[in-house]
Amino acid sequence: MKNLLASILILLVVGCKKEKRVIEEIDFETEYMFNSEIEDKILSDTLTDPRFTGFKYQMGASEYASKGDYQNALSTWDLATGTRDTAYTISEIDSINEKYKKVNAVNLIVKQSKEYKLLIINEAHHNSSHRVFTKSLLKKLYKNGYSNIGFEDLDNGSNKDSLLNKRKYPLQKSGFYMTDPQFGDLVRSALEIGFNVFSYEQTSDVNGTEREIEQARNIQKVIEERPNEKFIIHCGYAHALEGNYESWGKAMAGRLTEFTGIDPLTIYQVLYTEKSKPEFNHPLLKALKLTEAIALIDKEGNPMEYVRGESWSDIAILHPNTVFENGRPNWLIKNGNKMIKLNLKNIEMDYPIMVLAYKKGEDIKTAIPMDILEVENKTEFINLVLRQGEYEIVVRNSNGRAQKFQLNTE
Known part of the structure; x- marks a missing residue:
């Protein structure tokens, strides 16, 4: 619902702290794609030459990585390069x-x-x-x-x-x-x-x-x-x-x-x-x-x-296997980052939705988000991984409807 400036109040939970926050409808376009759009883009590539068919999966893996979807990035890359199960004696x-x-x-x-x-x-x-x-x-x-x-x-x-x-x-x-x-x-x-x-x-x-x-x-x-x-x-x-x-x-x-x-x-x-x-x-x-x-x-x-x-x-360098904590890679929770539990139960829009967290003071139309999560179905909580600070959270669905609210993780 674009060009709608009316605001509503919503109760969000950040960790154990309850605060009232103001949400506003905004016009918001983004180059970040939903998973279904990435999948459609891969499937629409009709190259049949075996020398080049892996390229569409490489690009798909990069698209998943660009939105922080680590597991899909790995899986799609493996489709490009192939896999095998080998072990040392x-x-x-x-x-x-x-x-x-x-x-x-x-x-x-x-x-x-x-x-x-x-x-x-x-x-x-x-x-x-x-x-x-x-x-x-x-x-x-x-x-x-x-x-x-x-x-x-x-x-x-x-x-x-x-x-x-x-x-x-x-x-x-x-x-x-x-x-x-x-x-x-x-x-x-x-x-x-x-x-x-x-x-x-x-x-x-x-x-x-x-x-x-x-x-x-x-x-x-x-x-x-x-x-x-x-x-x-x-x-x-x-x-x-x-x-x-x-x-x-x-x-x-x-x-x-x-x-x-x-x-x-x-x-x-x-x-x-x-x-x-x-x-x-x-x-x-x-x-x-x-x-x-x-x-x-x-x-x-x-x-x-x-x-x-x-x-x-x-x-x-040898890297360990990722352990997922509340659905997020454990290596994200380093360098001053922490898990932020965010309540979405009162977000009233069609799913799937994309949640993008922007550092306060950076332009949400052009900056790179600090975190992105796609949420397939309506749920009560999600877990963002952010540093301490102030953020603008943008929630957008695949129909183009978008809302914005402020978040303080300190």
Whole structure:
């Protein structure tokens, strides 16, 4: 019901605290899609060439990740890449345990980072937990002297968000994958801590090899402008590989060393991370039964690398299986976040609905929400995961009706 400005009173429950809040009907459009819309988009893709059919699932996984739907993102990605159930033998597991010791991944990275000027960490673009892990490093790396962070996903060139460092929060148009609330808050957190945030993606229409070169040249330029400062680069997949990489000659990380002479600390998150079902996980994950993100070190204290042919990253990160608490991934409840129980029993609109939580003071039409939940059927409570602070909550259904109210989590 658009253009209706009448307000109604509603009783909401936040934790155990009851407060009366004012809800208003608003005009609100969003690019975030309901699950049914994502499913329809995947089904409408009629490509039959087996070389390309996986692409629609990759894009679908990214759409699910953009709205914080972690489980559907994993499941859809697995449709794109395929799965298999493999395991190590008991003797292989014994050999791993004899050779390596598990250590906390954050602590190891922070310790190792002290000796470096440049740290490069990657992500899988459908996996929000990788963004949360990078965010968990920021304050400690800042204390170690790192003051600049570059994001592959930030648009560059004519679409560059030139006001980002001044505004202090990213917009949905700042980058394609950045619409994920966890990616948005990774960038927001970096800005709040005091990092200079910059883009480095290629701006010309180039092939894979040339893209790696252009990315590295763009980073090199920023480094040369700030010669006495330290840098973090958050990239995707193989861009974090050093050495010779078969597909591109060298990946971005290898090109950076070639162009600058700087040896980076490279961190690889992608391989040893959960699939949609535990049986599809890498056999090393199944063997180790993790409860936190870890790295493996040998008896000399050297981290286990990720190696692909003649390329490598210095530290391979192994992530545990997600535990869901009240329907939300347990890794969300970190970095100052807490579970907020919200009563929806008096929301009178057709379901499904999408609940979007925006940080107070940010533009709800353009900003990236702090959290998003789709609710399929009318229910009494949902669980948002938010920092302490003030928020504007927008509730919208698939018919376009939207309402807004204020929420204080302190």
